[in-house]
Amino acid sequence: MAAVTALECRGVTKVWGESTDREVVALQGIDLVVGDGEFVVVIGPSGCGKSTLLKLLAGLETPTAGQLLHRGQVISEPDVDRSLIFQQPSLYPWLSALDNVAFGLKLRGVPRAERHLQAEEFLRQVGLREFARKHPHELSGGMQQRVAIARALCVGADTLLMDEPFAALDVQTRYQMQAFLLDIWHGTGKTAVFVTHHIDEAVYLADRVVVLTARPGRVLDSVTIDMPRPRSVVGEAFERYRATLVERLRAEVARAFQEQELVEMLDTRIK
Amino acid sequence: MIEGLQAQPAAAPALPATTASRARARSSARIRGVLVAGVWWVLSIGLVVVAWEAAAALHLIDPVILPPPHEFIGEIRNQAQFLMPAVGVERTGANFVALTAIVASVQRVLIGLFLAFVAGVLTGSVAFSFAIVRKLTLPTVTLLAPIAPVAWIPLAIVAFGVGDWSAIFVVFVGIYFTLTLATVKAMTNVDPVYVEAARVLGARRGQIMRHVVLPAAIPALFDLVRMNLFGAWMGVLAAEMVGVNTGLGAIVMVGRSMMNMNLTFLGMAMIGLVGYLLDAAFGLVQRRVLWWRRATEL
Numbered sequence: 256m257a258a259v260t261a262l263e264c265r266g267v268t269k270v271w272g273e274s275t276d277r278e279v280v281a282l283q284g285i286d287l288v289v290g291d292g293e294f295v296v297v298i299g300p301s302g303c304g305k306s307t308l309l310k311l312l313a314g315l316e317t318p319t320a321g322q323l324l325h326r327g328q329v330i331s332e333p334d335v336d337r338s339l340i341f342q343q344p345s346l347y348p349w350l351s352a353l354d355n356v357a358f359g360l361k362l363r364g365v366p367r368a369e370r371h372l373q374a375e376e377f378l379r380q381v382g383l384r385e386f387a388r389k390h391p392h393e394l395s396g397g398m399q400q401r402v403a404i405a406r407a408l409c410v411g412a413d414t415l416l417m418d419e420p421f422a423a424l425d426v427q428t429r430y431q432m433q434a435f436l437l438d439i440w441h442g443t444g445k446t447a448v449f450v451t452h453h454i455d456e457a458v459y460l461a462d463r464v465v466v467l468t469a470r471p472g473r474v475l476d477s478v479t480i481d482m483p484r485p486r487s488v489v490g491e492a493f494e495r496y497r498a499t500l501v502e503r504l505r506a507e508v509a510r511a512f513q514e515q516e517l518v519e520m521l522d523t524r525i526k
Numbered sequence: 527m528i529e530g531l532q533a534q535p536a537a538a539p540a541l542p543a544t545t546a547s548r549a550r551a552r553s554s555a556r557i558r559g560v561l562v563a564g565v566w567w568v569l570s571i572g573l574v575v576v577a578w579e580a581a582a583a584l585h586l587i588d589p590v591i592l593p594p595p596h597e598f599i600g601e602i603r604n605q606a607q608f609l610m611p612a613v614g615v616e617r618t619g620a621n622f623v624a625l626t627a628i629v630a631s632v633q634r635v636l637i638g639l640f641l642a643f644v645a646g647v648l649t650g651s652v653a654f655s656f657a658i659v660r661k662l663t664l665p666t667v668t669l670l671a672p673i674a675p676v677a678w679i680p681l682a683i684v685a686f687g688v689g690d691w692s693a694i695f696v697v698f699v700g701i702y703f704t705l706t707l708a709t710v711k712a713m714t715n716v717d718p719v720y721v722e723a724a725r726v727l728g729a730r731r732g733q734i735m736r737h738v739v740l741p742a743a744i745p746a747l748f749d750l751v752r753m754n755l756f757g758a759w760m761g762v763l764a765a766e767m768v769g770v771n772t773g774l775g776a777i778v779m780v781g782r783s784m785m786n787m788n789l790t791f792l793g794m795a796m797i798g799l800v801g802y803l804l805d806a807a808f809g810l811v812q813r814r815v816l817w818w819r820r821a822t823e824l
Contacts, residue, residue: 315722335728345723349741359727362737410727 259291260326261414261446262312267321269307280471281307285321287465287474294440294447296457298500299467299475300508305450308472309416312448313339325414335359338407342419344399346391352378352402353387359410377405380439397421397428404439414446422451433459437484454504458496459486466503469511476503591787598791628800631773634690634762635755635804638697643751646702647740650709655735660710667703675700675761683769693765693773697758701751708750712743748815752808759801774800 267285272278281304289295297305310316311323314333323330325337346355353374354361360370378384381401383394391399400420407415421429433456440447451457457464458480466476478499482492575595581587582594589597653660678699679692686692716739724738766775774797781789 310722313726315725333725333728335726337726339722339726341719341723343719345719347720347738347741358724358737362724362727362729362733406727 260288260324261291261293262289262448263287263324264308264312265322265324267308267311267318267323269304269311269316270319271307273319282311282318283471283473285472285474289446289448292444292446294437294449294460294462295465296449296451296461296463297465297467298451298454298457298504299472300469300504300511301452302470303467304470304472305452305467306418308467309339309418309448309450312414313337313416315339335410336412337414337416338410338412339416339418340400340403340407340420342422344391344396344403346399346402346406348391351388351390352383352394355391355402356405356409358406363410374405374409377409378402380408381405381435395428396424397432400424400432401435404436408439408443408445412445414448415440417447417449419451420449421456422453429456434485436460441484454497454500455488457500458482458493459488464496464500466500466507468507469514475507478503590785593788593791595791595795598788598795601786601788601792627772627774627777628796630690631759631762631766631775632800632804634693634773635697635758637690638694638762639701639751639755639758641694642698642701642705643747645698646705647709647747649702649706650713651735651740653706654710654713654739655731664707664710667706671703671707673700673703675757676764679761679765679768682765688769688771690770693762693770696761696765700761701754701758704754705747705750708747709743712746713739715746716742748812752805752812755805755808756801759797759804763797 264285264287267282267287268280269282270278270280285308287295297308299305307316311318312325312330314330314337317331325334330337346352347358350358353371356377357365357370357374360373361367365373375384375387378387381404383398383401383405386394386398391402394402403420404415421432424432436447437460439445449457449460461480464478464480465474466478467473468475478496480496482496487493578587578592579594579596582589582592649663653663675696678696682692682695682699686695720738720742721734724734729737762773763775763778766773767779770776771779774793778790778793778797781787781791781793
C-alpha cells in the first residue's frame with residue numbers, strides 16, 4: 256500500500272431525510288483510508304450506502320457527521336481532482352464524443368482548438384479516436400463508459416470514483432472494460448475507488464476490497480488482495496479470495512435479511 | 527497501453543459499407559412509406575371533394591352558401607382583387623395577391639411564437655433558478671396560462687390598435703404563460719445525473735444552467751411550441767377577423783360581408799393548407815435542431 260494518503264473518511268455518517276418520518280441512516284461511522292495510487296473496491300449488500308459513500312467522496316453530498324479528506328484537505332464541494340463515473344449513461348447526448356470529453360475544459364474556458372486537441376489525446380488513450388465525431392447514441396454501452404472515463408481523465412482528476420460503471424454491460428464487454436481500466440490505472444498511477452456488487456470484479460481489480468455491512472453501512476472488513484498483476488480469474492488464489500468474500504457477504508446478507516424479517520414481523524404485530 | 531482493444535479499429539473499415547447499404551434500404555423504405563401515405567391523403571380529400579361536388583350537382587346544397595370546391599378554387603382567377611388585403615399590405619408579384627395575406631398571417635404567427643419562446647424560456651429559467659421568483663410568479667402564471675389566445679383579442683386591439691402588433695400580441699400572450707410553466711417543469715425533470723456529472727467536472731451554477739439544463743430541456747419546449755402552433759394560428763386568424771383587417775382571416779370576413787362564399791371558402795382552404803404546412807415545416811426544423819433526441823428515442 257502506498258504511504259501517502261489520497262482519501263480519508265473519519266467517522267462518516269450520512270442520514271437521508273433527517274428528522275422526517277422517512278429518515279434513513281445510509282452510512283454510519285465509516286473510517287477508511289485510501290492510499291495514493293491504491294485501487295480500492297467497495298462491495299456490500301444492495302442498499303448499503305456504497306453509492307452514497309462515492310457521492311460524499313466526490314463532494315456532491317455533505318456528511319451528516321464526520322469528515323472526508325482528500326490529500327489532507329476537507330472535502331466540501333466537487334473538485335476536478337476527484338471525478339465520479341456513474342453507472343447510468345451520463346454523457347451529454349447533444350454533444351459529440353469529443354465535445355463530451357472536452358466538456359470540463361470548456362467549463363474552464365480553454366479555447367476550442369486547444370481543448371479539442373487535448374480531448375483527442377484522451378480519446379486515443381481509451382481507444383476511441385476514430386469515434387470522436389460520433390454522438391453517444393451511436394456508441395455501444397462499453398464505448399460510452401470509455402468516453403466517460405476519458406472525460407474524467409481530461410479534467411486532470413487524480414482520483415477516479417466509479418459507481419458500478421460496468422454494471423449495465425454484457426459479460427464480454429465487462430471483462431474487456433476491466434482489463435482496460437487496469438491498463439489506464441497502471442499507466443497513470445491514479446487512485447481509484449470502485450463500487451460493485453460483483454465479487455469476481457472486486458477480486459480481479461482491487462488492491463484492497465472493503466466490505467460494507469447492510470444498511471446502515473459500516474465497514475465490516477477490509478481484505479487486501481495479495482495477487483500479482485495481471486491476474487488470472489482462474490486459479491487457486493483467486494478462488495480463495497472469492498470464497499472469503501462470498502462467505503463474508505453471504506453472512507452479512509443473511510443477517511440483514513433476518514433482521515429485516517424481524518422488523519417486518521414486529522411492524523405487522525403493531526399494526 | 528490497451529492491447530486488448532487494438533483489434534477494434536481493424537474491424538472498422540467493414541462498418542461504412544454496411545451502414546451505407548442499410549441507409550439505402552432505410553431511405554427506400556421511407557420513400558415507399560411517404561408514397562403510401564400520399565395515396566391515402568388523396569383518397570381522403572378526394573372522398574370529401576367528390577361528395578361535395580355530387581351534392582352540389584344534384585342540387586342537394588345551395589351553391590351560394592356552400593360553393594363546391596371547383597367554384598371557390600376558381601375564385602383565385604376571378605376574384606383576385608378581393609384577395610388583396612385592404613390596408614397596409616402591398617401587392618406582391620403577379621396577380622395572386624392572396625400571397626400577401628398569407629405572408630402577413632404567417633409572419634405574425636412566427637414573430638409571436640419566436641418572442642414568446644424567448645421570453646417564456648427566459649422567465650422559466652429565472653423562475654427555475656431562484657426559488658423566490660418561482661414562488662412569487664408561478665401561481666399567477668398558472669392562472670393566466672389557460673386563457674385562450676382568442677380571449678386576449680379585445681385587450682390586444684384596445685392596447686395595440688388595429689395592426690400587426692395586436693395579432694402578434696395575441697399569439698405571444700397565448701403561449702408565453704404556458705411555455706413559462708413548461709420551462710420550469712422541463713428543467714426540473716432534467717436527469718440529475720447530467721447535473722451531477724457537470725458538477726464533478728467543475729461546473730458552476732450558471733454554467734450548469736447554460737450548458738446542461740437548457741440544452742436538456744429544449745426538446746420538451748419545442749414539443750410544446752409545436753403543440754401550441756395551431757392555437758397560435760387560430761389566434762391570429764381570429765384577431766384578423768375581428769379587428770386586424772389584413773391577412774387570411776380578413777379575407778374570410780371580406781367574403782362574408784360581400785356575401786361571396788366562394789371567397790370565404792377559398793380563404794378557409796388556404797387557412798387549412800397553410801396551417802398544415804406550418805406544422806410540417808416546424809416538424810422538419812425540430813428534427814434538424816434536435817436530431818440527437820430522435821436518435822435516442824428510437
